[in-house]
Amino acid sequence: xxxAPIEYTxxxxxxxxxxxxxxxxxxxxxxxxxxxxxxxxQRHGVVLDVNGDVAVLQIYEGTSGISPTETSVAFExxxxxxxxxxxxLGRVWNGRGDxxxxxxxxxxxxxREVTGFPLNPAARLTPAEPVLTGIAAIDMMTTLVRGQKLPxxxxxxxxxxxxxxQIAAQAHVGE
Amino acid sequence: MSDxxxxxxRINGSLVEIEALDRVSVFDLVEVGDLALAxxxxxxxxxxxxxxVHEYTGGLTSGARARSRGHPLxxxxxxxxxxxxxxxxxxxxxxxxxxxxxxxxxxxxxRRFRFAPRVREGxxxxxGDLLGIVTEGGGFEHRVLVPPGRTGTVGWxxxxxxxxxxxxxxxxxxxxxxxxxxxxxxxARPFRARLVQAAPLQTGQRILDxxxxxxxxxxxxxxxxxxTGKTMLxxxxxxxxxxxxxxxxxxxxxxxxMADVLEDLYRLEDPRSGRPLLERTVIIANTSNMPMMARxxxxxxxxxxxxxxxxxxxxxVVIADSTSxxxxxxxxxxxxxxxxxxxxxxxxxxxxxxxxxxxxxxxxETLGGLIGSVTVIASTSPPGGDFTEPVTAHTxxxxxxxxxxxxxLAYARHYPAVSWHGSFSRDADLLGLWHTDHGDQRWAQSRxxxxxxxxxxxxxxxxxxxVGANALPDRERVVxxxxxxxxxxxxxxxxxxxxxxxxGPLKQAALLExxxxxxxxxxxxxxxxxxxxxxxECDLRALIRAxxxxxxxxxxxxxxxxxxxxxxxxxxx
Numbered sequence: 001x002x003x004a005p006i007e008y009t010x011x012x013x014x015x016x017x018x019x020x021x022x023x024x025x026x027x028x029x030x031x032x033x034x035x036x037x038x039x040x041x042q043r044h045g046v047v048l049d050v051n052g053d054v055a056v057l058q059i060y061e062g063t064s065g066i067s068p069t070e071t072s073v074a075f076e077x078x079x080x081x082x083x084x085x086x087x088x089l090g091r092v093w094n095g096r097g098d099x100x101x102x103x104x105x106x107x108x109x110x111x112r113e114v115t116g117f118p119l120n121p122a123a124r125l126t127p128a129e130p131v132l133t134g135i136a137a138i139d140m141m142t143t144l145v146r147g148q149k150l151p152x153x154x155x156x157x158x159x160x161x162x163x164x165x166q167i168a169a170q171a172h173v174g175e
Numbered sequence: 176m177s178d179x180x181x182x183x184x185r186i187n188g189s190l191v192e193i194e195a196l197d198r199v200s201v202f203d204l205v206e207v208g209d210l211a212l213a214x215x216x217x218x219x220x221x222x223x224x225x226x227x228v229h230e231y232t233g234g235l236t237s238g239a240r241a242r243s244r245g246h247p248l249x250x251x252x253x254x255x256x257x258x259x260x261x262x263x264x265x266x267x268x269x270x271x272x273x274x275x276x277x278x279x280x281x282x283x284x285x286r287r288f289r290f291a292p293r294v295r296e297g298x299x300x301x302x303g304d305l306l307g308i309v310t311e312g313g314g315f316e317h318r319v320l321v322p323p324g325r326t327g328t329v330g331w332x333x334x335x336x337x338x339x340x341x342x343x344x345x346x347x348x349x350x351x352x353x354x355x356x357x358x359x360x361x362x363a364r365p366f367r368a369r370l371v372q373a374a375p376l377q378t379g380q381r382i383l384d385x386x387x388x389x390x391x392x393x394x395x396x397x398x399x400x401x402x403t404g405k406t407m408l409x410x411x412x413x414x415x416x417x418x419x420x421x422x423x424x425x426x427x428x429x430x431x432x433m434a435d436v437l438e439d440l441y442r443l444e445d446p447r448s449g450r451p452l453l454e455r456t457v458i459i460a461n462t463s464n465m466p467m468m469a470r471x472x473x474x475x476x477x478x479x480x481x482x483x484x485x486x487x488x489x490x491x492v493v494i495a496d497s498t499s500x501x502x503x504x505x506x507x508x509x510x511x512x513x514x515x516x517x518x519x520x521x522x523x524x525x526x527x528x529x530x531x532x533x534x535x536x537x538x539x540e541t542l543g544g545l546i547g548s549v550t551v552i553a554s555t556s557p558p559g560g561d562f563t564e565p566v567t568a569h570t571x572x573x574x575x576x577x578x579x580x581x582x583x584l585a586y587a588r589h590y591p592a593v594s595w596h597g598s599f600s601r602d603a604d605l606l607g608l609w610h611t612d613h614g615d616q617r618w619a620q621s622r623x624x625x626x627x628x629x630x631x632x633x634x635x636x637x638x639x640x641x642v643g644a645n646a647l648p649d650r651e652r653v654v655x656x657x658x659x660x661x662x663x664x665x666x667x668x669x670x671x672x673x674x675x676x677x678x679g680p681l682k683q684a685a686l687l688e689x690x691x692x693x694x695x696x697x698x699x700x701x702x703x704x705x706x707x708x709x710x711x712e713c714d715l716r717a718l719i720r721a722x723x724x725x726x727x728x729x730x731x732x733x734x735x736x737x738x739x740x741x742x743x744x745x746x747x748x
Binding site: 079119122124126147148 | 233466
């Protein structure tokens with residue numbers, strides 16, 4: 001267990017999505033933070049800039065209702081991490097990995113940095129295996145290759161979401 | 176030097192500000208944080224230095240330690256570079272882990288190389304003189320030279336033995352010379368004189384060598400919108416061009432493409448030496464998710480490595496894919512430092528940065544009196560295919576040769592999709608003289624005729640779209656036929672074909688000349704009263720397929736096929 005983090009209350013500015021807090025110590029760039037409102041409720045943020053003892057945070061949920069005098073900020077000690085495990089499968093999550101389906105969060109499994117680390121180019125294998133999507137135009141003409149990434153270019157009004165959902169539903173994946 | 180007081184005070188992504196660094200100068204290498212992340216000083220204001228960090232700075236705190244290394248960011252140049260894969264700071268990736276954690280990649284090569292001395296103790300030597308030779312994989316002669324700025328007598332020279340890259344192999348003028356030398360990547364290595372005589376770099380791609388050639392020591396740019404085959408063309412050049420050393424800088428491009436090029440180079444043989452192509456290649460990989468600022472450094476690192484081999488008297492080629500990603504790294508950092516944005520947010524210094532990069536190319540007499548060259552071939556990726564965007568527009572001013580990739584050709588499956596009306600080569604006239612001097616009297620003339628024919632056909636094509644080919648006069652119909660033969664039989668090339676992926680210079684010239692001869696024969700038939708409709712019926716497919724059916728440099732076989740085609744034509748009534 002980590003020690004309970006220090007809560008900083010010297011919020012000097014709130015502007016757009018940014019919250020500036022003063023008097024911080026040992027706060028790293030890109031570190032995750034939680035902002036607690038005295039009125040109740042919690043927001044999440046990330047450190048965009050550290051200058052001496054001043055840190056600038058971007059708040060994911062927006063800053064509406066945040067007052068400099070009634071807010072405290074606690075830093076998590078590292079860039080955002082999540083626990084990874086097969087328990088993620090079959091569930092619905094928000095962008096930060098909190099459950100949206102009323103189920104429990106993932107509590108077991110190794111922690112991993114959300115930003116990830118670059119894969120060593122010398123350690124890569126050439127992608128060569130097709131991912132069969134069951135959509136003839138893709139499989140025959142513009143085959144999806146395992147390990148590659150192919151965006152679906154679209155404009156408003158076209159059924160890109162249906163196509164993406166169809167690929168997700170039908171694509172041939174490993175065990 | 177004591178740097179105990181130096182502390183990081185500000186972190187904003189790849190930008191850090193450091194207080195109280197001792198005797199720091201711009202472009203000095205600084206290590207920051209517990210992980211000793213490599214950073215480079217870009218500005219100094221009073222006691223505060225601004226630096227760009229070449230690794231991910233997540234978790235770096237205000238108050239972290241910093242230490243100046245007291246020298247600029249340098250590349251370690253020595254045996255072991257060929258056949259290797261390195262990051263933007265020239266740290267070997269083969270020895271690194273599968274996931275690149277910040278601070279974990281170390282500049283370390285434990286291999287030992289056999290050094291054979293070529294001087295004796297007491298000899299007087301000057302910069303660029305040969306001290307000894309290391310024979311690398313494939314018999315490559317790696318020449319260990321007296322470093323620039325070092326003159327004197329050889330106080331001691333190692334005997335024939337195996338050494339690590341950091342080991343001392345000689346003492347010159349009282350100072351040690353190790354197998355590997357350090358050289359600051361942003362400083363061009365010195366040479367004695369630039370040479371003016373041009374010699375062609377044979378890329379093995381016909382449209383390039385025949386119509387838009389690049390000279391050794393010159394510069395070429397390949398702009399191309401998304402999906403037009405930039406990377407494919409550059410990889411083909413990396414594989415087949417007749418240079419001694421290729422430095423392939425994968426700059427902000429996809430990691431899977433690097434894996435692809437690595438595998439190909441390992442598998443393919445050099446048609447000249449019969450050895451794996453990898454043995455003449457240095458790969459510098461800074462893929463799109465590797466640290467942004469190391470990408471900014473990677474093109475300079477690649478250039479420095481090329482100059483190092485140039486100084487040994489070799490023909491080196493730097494292939495940079497893509498300079499747009501490099502420019503984006505410059506833009507990202509400039510916006511963090513608050514520099515005034517100019518065109519499309521790039522800093523005002525973009526043009527001079529590009530110019531300075533291309534200016535390091537050249538064919539020179541080295542300090543040791545050898546002839547060597549650095550040729551630069553770089554791609555730009557104009558967003559939306561807009562060639563007026565700053566990186567492409569400035570690049571066009573600075574390069575000698577410009578190979579425009581055409582969207583329509585690419586989607587018509589015409590490979591390489593190099594446009595014959597949007598490209599140029601400022602070296603073509605000089606290289607025409609070179610071909611004349613080297614026994615090919617027809618090269619310049621054939622090039623001019625082919626370009627004229629293609630331009631005329633392009634003009635006619637728009638007419639044909641309106642009125643149909645049958646409505647054209649006979650002579651114009653034969654022009655279309657001739658241009659079609661050049662497009663399909665000469666300019667198109669299959670990267671997947673054993674005989675056609677790479678085309679030798681003799682076969683190239685023979686194909687173009689044979690096609691022009693066949694075209695002349697058709698014009699002659701018109702004069703004899705044969706109608707264009709009859710000529711169009713003649714089966715010339717063997718000629719079009721000749722590029723694929725005959726060996727990679729078999730000019731005689733091309734001529735035999737063309738002669739047969741001309742006999743068939745002569746029989747027409």
